[in-house]
Structures are given as C-alpha cells and as structure tokens.
Amino acid sequence: MAVEAAAGPAKGRTVVRNIGLMLSGDLGRPILDADAILIEDGRIAAIGRLKDLPDAPGAAVIDARGCAVAPGLVDSHVHPVFGDWTPRQNQLGWIESFLNGGVTTMISAGEVHLPGRPRDIVGLKALAIAAQRSFANARIAGAKVLAGAPVLEQGMVESDFADLAAAGVTLLGEVGLGSVKAGYEAREMVAWARKHGIQSTIHTGGPSIPGSGLIDKDTVLEADADIIGHINGGHTALPEGHVCELCERSTRAIEIVHNGNEKIAIAAVQAARDLGQLHRVILGTDSPAGSGVQPLGILRMISLLSSLGGIAPELAVCMATGNTARIRNLDSGLLEAGRAADLVFMDRAQHSAGRDMLDSIRLGDIPGIGMVMVDGAMRCGRSRNTPPAERVPEPLGH
Numbered sequence: 051m052a053v054e055a056a057a058g059p060a061k062g063r064t065v066v067r068n069i070g071l072m073l074s075g076d077l078g079r080p081i082l083d084a085d086a087i088l089i090e091d092g093r094i095a096a097i098g099r100l101k102d103l104p105d106a107p108g109a110a111v112i113d114a115r116g117c118a119v120a121p122g123l124v125d126s127h128v129h130p131v132f133g134d135w136t137p138r139q140n141q142l143g144w145i146e147s148f149l150n151g152g153v154t155t156m157i158s159a160g161e162v163h164l165p166g167r168p169r170d171i172v173g174l175k176a177l178a179i180a181a182q183r184s185f186a187n188a189r190i191a192g193a194k195v196l197a198g199a200p201v202l203e204q205g206m207v208e209s210d211f212a213d214l215a216a217a218g219v220t221l222l223g224e225v226g227l228g229s230v231k232a233g234y235e236a237r238e239m240v241a242w243a244r245k246h247g248i249q250s251t252i253h254t255g256g257p258s259i260p261g262s263g264l265i266d267k268d269t270v271l272e273a274d275a276d277i278i279g280h281i282n283g284g285h286t287a288l289p290e291g292h293v294c295e296l297c298e299r300s301t302r303a304i305e306i307v308h309n310g311n312e313k314i315a316i317a318a319v320q321a322a323r324d325l326g327q328l329h330r331v332i333l334g335t336d337s338p339a340g341s342g343v344q345p346l347g348i349l350r351m352i353s354l355l356s357s358l359g360g361i362a363p364e365l366a367v368c369m370a371t372g373n374t375a376r377i378r379n380l381d382s383g384l385l386e387a388g389r390a391a392d393l394v395f396m397d398r399a400q401h402s403a404g405r406d407m408l409d410s411i412r413l414g415d416i417p418g419i420g421m422v423m424v425d426g427a428m429r430c431g432r433s434r435n436t437p438p439a440e441r442v443p444e445p446l447g448h
C-alpha cells in the first residue's frame with residue numbers, strides 16, 4: 051500500500067510543453083488557447099503559448115507529446131474508511147486505483163462502512179475527527195482524500211456542530227444514512243452545519259442497502275442540504291419527474307454518480323442544461339458500494355453524459371473538475387494560475403473510432419491516461435487501468 055506522510059508540494063519549477071489540448075475545467079471557457087504550463091512549487095504559475103511563458107531557467111521539462119491536459123478529476127462522493135482498504139468489498143488499493151483513473155481528489159460522503167460504526171454522538175464525532183486527521187496526515191498514493199464526514203443521528207444539538215467545526219470537520223456524511231431521516235429534523239441540523247462552515251450532502255432516492263431508507267423529493271427540498279447527493283439514486287432513483295422537479299425547485303448542487311441509475315443521470319444533466327444551470331452539476335462514483343469500486347468511474351460518467359446525454363465532452367469534464375472545485379471550495383480543479391498543479395494527461399485510447407480524444411468521448415469511449423500529477427509531482431505514468439493512450443507524456447529532466 052503506497053501510503054506516505056502528507057508531503058509538501060513538489061519543489062522547484064516544471065515546464066509542461068507541447069500540450070495538444072488544454073481543458074480548463076471552466077464551463078465558461080472549457081478549452082484554452084495554450085500549449086504549455088509553468089509549475090512552481092506545486093502550483094500553476096502560468097498557462098499560455100510556450101513562447102509567451104516567463105523564463106524558467108533550470109526547470110524540469112515534460113514533453114506532453116500532444117496529449118490533452120485537464121485538471122485532476124474530483125470524485126465528489128466516496129465512502130472511505132481508513133487507509134487504502136475498504137471493508138465494503140474487502141478490497142485493498144482502491145484509492146491508488148482511482149488515481150490511475152485520473153482522480154486526484156476524493157470527497158467523503160461519510161465513513162459509513164467502518165465495522166461497528168459508532169452511532170452515539172460522542173462516538174460519531176470522534177470517528178469524524180479521526181478520519182479527517184488520518185487522511186489529512188497520510189496521502190494514499192498521493193491522492194487528496196477529504197474525509198471526516200459524520201452521519202447525522204437524532205439528539206445532535208448545535209454545539210455538536212460547533213465542536214466538529216472547531217476540530218477541523220468541514221463535511222457532513224450523507225443525510226439520511228443515520229437516524230435523522232425526517233425533513234424537518236434534517237433541515238435544522240443542516241442549517242446548524244452551514245452556520246458553522248460544514249457542507250452538507252443528502253442521500254436522494256431509495257435505500258442503498260438493507261437498513262437505509264427512502265429519501266423522497268419533498269424531504270430533499272425541506273432539508274435543503276448544500277448538495278443533492280446522487281440525484282440519480284444510489285442505486286434506486288426517484289421518478290424522473292421528481293428528479294427534474296428537484297433540479298428546478300432547488301438551487302443546490304446536482305450530484306450525479308456512477309453507482310446510480312444511468313437513465314436518470316441523463317435526465318438530470320439534461321434538466322440542468324435546459325435550465326441553463328450546468329454549473330450546478332458535479333460528478334461522483336458513490337463507491338465503494340454494493341456495485342464495487344470504480345477506478346474509472348469518473349471517466350465513465352464523463353463519457354456517459356457526453357455520448358448518451360448530448361453534453362459536449364469538454365463541458366462534461368468541467369462537471370468532474372471546475373464545477374466541483376467551486377462548489378467544494380477546492381484549490382485545484384481548474385487550470386489557472388495559483389491553483390494546485392493537479393493534472394491529468396490524456397489521449398484518445400488506442401483504436402478508438404473517434405477522430406481525436408474529444409470525439410472518442412462523444413462516441414462513448416473513455417480516454418487513456420498517460421500521466422497523473424498531484425501538487426506538481428508525478429504520481430503515475432501510463433495508467434494501469436485505462437485503455438492505453440495513443441500518446442503519453444515524456445519527462446525530459448532538467
């Protein structure tokens with residue numbers, strides 16, 4: 051298991067040149083007219099044409115060899131426990147596998163699979179704080195895992211949220227996975243969480259496993275959590291009309307997941323598009339789960355929404371990067387100066403029918419990954435999980 055202390059960013063400068071396609075992650079300008087990135091101490095210092103970048107004597111050079119570069123993908127909905135182990139399918143190495151799928155940041159929707167998960171209030175607070183610390187202190191394979199997402203239980207009071215916030219907890223686990231299931235109860239706790247700077251997500255749809263319950267559209271609207279978690283169900287979705295109504299009547303983020311109903315995923319993204327609100331759409335896997343772990347889940351969502359949902363591939367990429375970064379207040383997820391240099395290098399998969407990478411996504415294929423970088427440090431070269439990319443970047447040294 052590749053675990054390391056949360057090291058600082060890569061020191062020094064790196065120039066990435068010969069980038070064939072620059073996918074910004076920004077819906078307003080998804081493709082940049084640029085072929086090079088200057089990285090300094092793990093952050094993007096400049097983006098543009100190579101000839102226009104500031105001089106960087108002594109910089110390391112990476113020849114992208116015409117590959118596309120996008121911000122590292124963000125999985126808005128995972129269920130980690132500790133380290134790179136998941137008890138859900140008793141698997142090891144799942145986070146490292148996701149990194150090989152281009153995911154550089156994952157956000158916990160609750161450490162709900164911990165065997166014997168505490169449901170008493172002091173216990174659930176302790177777990178959240180321990181999980182936050184564990185993933186902040188140890189980077190698994192270099193991936194950023196934002197964890198420590200307590201599941202709401204009845205009896206919590208405002209001071210519990212103040213305590214959690216003071217201890218560094220910034221997320222709630224999916225509302226509805228604990229004993230708080232009624233809209234009015236959830237609404238009060240979500241408001242306390244928000245007041246103390248803790249972001250909330252609500253489970254939407256039918257029960258995910260025996261023991262969890264239905265959260266219907268009226269409960270989602272009443273609870274008013276910051277993120278309509280897995281609006282396409284996890285796995286069982288609400289009726290399509292209810293999902294469209296949630297998109298219309300709520301202003302909150304619309305999270306679409308791999309571990310959900312694919313038909314409703316497309317209905318949700320098209321409802322957001324028709325409302326002119328694609329900026330609300332963010333992507334997750336909702337894994338590990340009953341359907342396993344999906345290292346390529348975010349790439350597959352991009353391909354699904356593009357090929358069957360009619361969303362331009364460069365816009366679908368934004369839903370897995372910049373949209374999530376803005377909604378989740380991440381310092382990555384967009385190719386712009388000052389952001390963390392979390393980058394994924396991709397190209398058309400070998401023998402795809404698409405004429406180029408974007409066209410291959412439009413046709414339903416997933417791209418091949420040739421390199422993943424976190425905070426300016428290379429974390430994997432040619433992905434062990436994607437189909438092979440036609441071209442892969444080449445580090446040329448200094």
Ligand SMILES: [Zn+2]
Nearest residue numbers: 224253258284
């Ligand atoms: Zn759920």
